[in-house]
Amino acid sequence: MNPTILLILVLFVGVEISFTSVIWANVIIIAISVLIMLWHRAPILSYVRLLLVPLIPAVGIWFSIRYFSTAQSVHFAWVMATRIYAYAFLGGLFTFSTTTEKTLASLEQNAHIPSTFVYGMLGAFNFVPKIRSEVKIIRASAQMRGINLHFWSPQLLFKAIVAALNWSENLAEAMTSHGFTENAPRTHRTVIRIPWWNYLLSVVSLVGLQLLLLSGLQ
Amino acid sequence: MQQKAAHSNRWHLRDVILITITSIFMGIIFFVTGFLYNGLTLALTPLGMAPFANDILLGLWTMAGPLAAFMLQKVGAATIGELLASAVEAIIGGQWGPSTLISGFVQGFGSELGFTFTLYRRYDMASLSLSVLTTAIVTFAWDLVRSGYAAYHPWMIVALFITRFISMWVFGALLVSAVTKLLDRSHLLDRRHA
Amino acid sequence: MSKINLNDVTFHYEPTLPPVIEHQNLAFDGGTFNLLTGPSGTGKSTLLKLIAGLYPAFMGEATGTITVNDQPVVDLPASKRAQLVAMMFQNPSQQFAMETPRNELIFTLENLQVPADKMDAQVNDALDFAGVTDFADRKFTSLSGGEQQKVSLAVIVALNAEVILLDEPFANIDPDARLFLLTQLTTLVKKYHKTIIVADHDLSDYEPLIDQLYIFDGERHQVHQADSGEAQTRFAAFEQRQHQPAPIALPAAELSPEFTLDGFTVGHQAPLINDASLNIPQGKFVVLTGANGTGKSTLFDALVKLQTYTGSLQWQGQEISKLRARKYAQYVALVFQQAASQFLTITVAEEIALSLKYQQTTAWTQSRIDATLASLDLAGRDDQVVYSLSEGQKKKLQVLLMLIMDVPTLLLDEPLTGLDLVSAHTVLKLLRHAVLEEHHTVLMITHQLTDVSQYADYHLHLSHHQLSYEASL
Numbered sequence: 061m062n063p064t065i066l067l068i069l070v071l072f073v074g075v076e077i078s079f080t081s082v083i084w085a086n087v088i089i090i091a092i093s094v095l096i097m098l099w100h101r102a103p104i105l106s107y108v109r110l111l112l113v114p115l116i117p118a119v120g121i122w123f124s125i126r127y128f129s130t131a132q133s134v135h136f137a138w139v140m141a142t143r144i145y146a147y148a149f150l151g152g153l154f155t156f157s158t159t160t161e162k163t164l165a166s167l168e169q170n171a172h173i174p175s176t177f178v179y180g181m182l183g184a185f186n187f188v189p190k191i192r193s194e195v196k197i198i199r200a201s202a203q204m205r206g207i208n209l210h211f212w213s214p215q216l217l218f219k220a221i222v223a224a225l226n227w228s229e230n231l232a233e234a235m236t237s238h239g240f241t242e243n244a245p246r247t248h249r250t251v252i253r254i255p256w257w258n259y260l261l262s263v264v265s266l267v268g269l270q271l272l273l274l275s276g277l278q
Numbered sequence: 279m280q281q282k283a284a285h286s287n288r289w290h291l292r293d294v295i296l297i298t299i300t301s302i303f304m305g306i307i308f309f310v311t312g313f314l315y316n317g318l319t320l321a322l323t324p325l326g327m328a329p330f331a332n333d334i335l336l337g338l339w340t341m342a343g344p345l346a347a348f349m350l351q352k353v354g355a356a357t358i359g360e361l362l363a364s365a366v367e368a369i370i371g372g373q374w375g376p377s378t379l380i381s382g383f384v385q386g387f388g389s390e391l392g393f394t395f396t397l398y399r400r401y402d403m404a405s406l407s408l409s410v411l412t413t414a415i416v417t418f419a420w421d422l423v424r425s426g427y428a429a430y431h432p433w434m435i436v437a438l439f440i441t442r443f444i445s446m447w448v449f450g451a452l453l454v455s456a457v458t459k460l461l462d463r464s465h466l467l468d469r470r471h472a
Numbered sequence: 473m474s475k476i477n478l479n480d481v482t483f484h485y486e487p488t489l490p491p492v493i494e495h496q497n498l499a500f501d502g503g504t505f506n507l508l509t510g511p512s513g514t515g516k517s518t519l520l521k522l523i524a525g526l527y528p529a530f531m532g533e534a535t536g537t538i539t540v541n542d543q544p545v546v547d548l549p550a551s552k553r554a555q556l557v558a559m560m561f562q563n564p565s566q567q568f569a570m571e572t573p574r575n576e577l578i579f580t581l582e583n584l585q586v587p588a589d590k591m592d593a594q595v596n597d598a599l600d601f602a603g604v605t606d607f608a609d610r611k612f613t614s615l616s617g618g619e620q621q622k623v624s625l626a627v628i629v630a631l632n633a634e635v636i637l638l639d640e641p642f643a644n645i646d647p648d649a650r651l652f653l654l655t656q657l658t659t660l661v662k663k664y665h666k667t668i669i670v671a672d673h674d675l676s677d678y679e680p681l682i683d684q685l686y687i688f689d690g691e692r693h694q695v696h697q698a699d700s701g702e703a704q705t706r707f708a709a710f711e712q713r714q715h716q717p718a719p720i721a722l723p724a725a726e727l728s729p730e731f732t733l734d735g736f737t738v739g740h741q742a743p744l745i746n747d748a749s750l751n752i753p754q755g756k757f758v759v760l761t762g763a764n765g766t767g768k769s770t771l772f773d774a775l776v777k778l779q780t781y782t783g784s785l786q787w788q789g790q791e792i793s794k795l796r797a798r799k800y801a802q803y804v805a806l807v808f809q810q811a812a813s814q815f816l817t818i819t820v821a822e823e824i825a826l827s828l829k830y831q832q833t834t835a836w837t838q839s840r841i842d843a844t845l846a847s848l849d850l851a852g853r854d855d856q857v858v859y860s861l862s863e864g865q866k867k868k869l870q871v872l873l874m875l876i877m878d879v880p881t882l883l884l885d886e887p888l889t890g891l892d893l894v895s896a897h898t899v900l901k902l903l904r905h906a907v908l909e910e911h912h913t914v915l916m917i918t919h920q921l922t923d924v925s926q927y928a929d930y931h932l933h934l935s936h937h938q939l940s941y942e943a944s945l
Contacts, residue, residue, distance in 0.1 A: 121425070123326045
């Protein structure tokens, strides 16, 4: 499925289940996500991760609703716990249906997000390994001066921004010299299209969700 | 001829790169807080107080907006800065959770309001504190629905809100202000054309 | 008419600062290979960025006009300008937007609005010319500095720009890659009539290649074209400054070791240092040399726990990978290659106060610091922002800050870069003093070898993935 269409669909479903309290809707969303992940042959470990990561917050909220909500409703406790899992599995569904590069390319070509944002972000992501080692360097060099920097130390974030300023300047200049003009038209070696069935599938999914929410199921 | 670029509200390539790289830095620096969050949640779960873990640390995740607003001083900088940060979280975390992007937007919008109310003229502790207040209110309204906070007893709702405000003030105002003071004194932002 | 013309160009970074370039008139002819030289930090890179149209768009304020093919560069949109003037940047790893070389070339051609069906052929030709084909689909993060500069050349070829500017392009790359790039650049001039300007402070290998030499005079903020006499003098002076080695002792076997390498291997993709076994003695001044990109800094990173390794690397009999970083930093400290990495505050006085606050002994008193600041020509700069110091001043301050800490073992990565000869001697004297009087261990990487043998005890050399002591320096 086209990443832009899928992203919009996933966001829409995510917002809608935030406003409704139907356990079955959450469970069915989780089930459909698992089916799609199976179809994309997601590794076993990713299911384990998706089950474990939300476990602590889901259990936490279940108990707090049971203890401290005015109604102390078991039903609402389960709504909240399954909602957290539904968010996580919607994320899993999206992650295994596409890649970051395809998503950004589709956002440029289909959603017409300004190219400055698309390529600025792509360029910045090349710095991830450098950023990891820079954080280590900042910490180590402070230790060598007798100072231990913590995540709440202003100097740590300040030094990080100093590096970010430097790198962003250098990369933006280089990209400009590689012909990148902010928000100017570009050609595309790979043109990304939206097949007609994407629209159909989105409409069917959304209608299905509304029926589910209105069906009187809990 | 005299050549110099003028200040504008447009986002330039280097602004996008700067804010994205800064967000990645913050993601990596604050990575440890993930464990802190889980530990706190676990500790508070038997007491039924787990949501407090979220509100105690929430300030860390709402720093990107005010920081971007300070660094770029543009209309919309807080919103777009926070949205970029949430996209970074989605991509680096390998988890394109819809909730990440939605919360990013809600937080950014909340933070933006504070700067809008000062007509984008003040970038100091007062506007930061106002921005923290609007962020706390807007994100709390969203959590009343999304995280089911509305179902709690009124005293718990008030306690959660106060916790959230304090966390956001400590990180989003106090820490951001300390960092931006260093930036101001270094004059490193002066050379960049807006 | 010349290819590139500068007409009364003046450039400031900020109106309050003195100009970097002042009333500059200059012309470069088409189809020539030009070398621009001068001390680091004078403004060579500023001049290139002005010609490339990046300044004042990104920074600073300019007056006057710069034309390429009679077109003012500032008036062109970036995609048109890129096809006229291309640039290779100083930091190899900070010039690509995409993940792989092939995608960077596609990105470039898309920017130029090349039709999709024409792209692949152009991409492959450019990759081939620059010798990138073999690693075209590898991630940039896994490529060496030399490989990354080859990709930069491929982008320049794909842009097919008439003017090619190179800003200190060989600072971080190995000699083989440098030679290959120089050969291909010469081909671009001779066969394709491109106009090339390279900014470089290192003049080696250029004399037979270039048509014109340009010299940046930092005092006058101006560049002038050297006539053949001046060019010859310059090259001859550079050759002479090239260092005459002096004999130096080899370490005796009975010296107690500070560091012990045993089957030590380190490297990112391929090993840089392979299966090295030797001792680095305690309480001595050891100089580490080796060509660019051979792994000297990587060895330092391993010595301070910033880099993983295989085999054994011990500090005073303890395996470094097993030591606690925080504690270890009180015994072994690194003076980073990027001076700014070491700064934590804003002004010179604040930095010194910070080092005084955390120093391990009281060997450095305020009066000793003041005297040293004066001897380093840094006196009276207490309130200056450290980031606004020149590169040389940053280096000197950084070395002083780390000396004040009084850590027993100090590793220094290129502390002499950008320093004039007098300052270099002062720094070397300070280090020598730390070894002789305070019994510290000093291990220093340097390219600048002039007179270093007067201060050092031993010379450690890295080449062909091996470390060995040399009898001359």
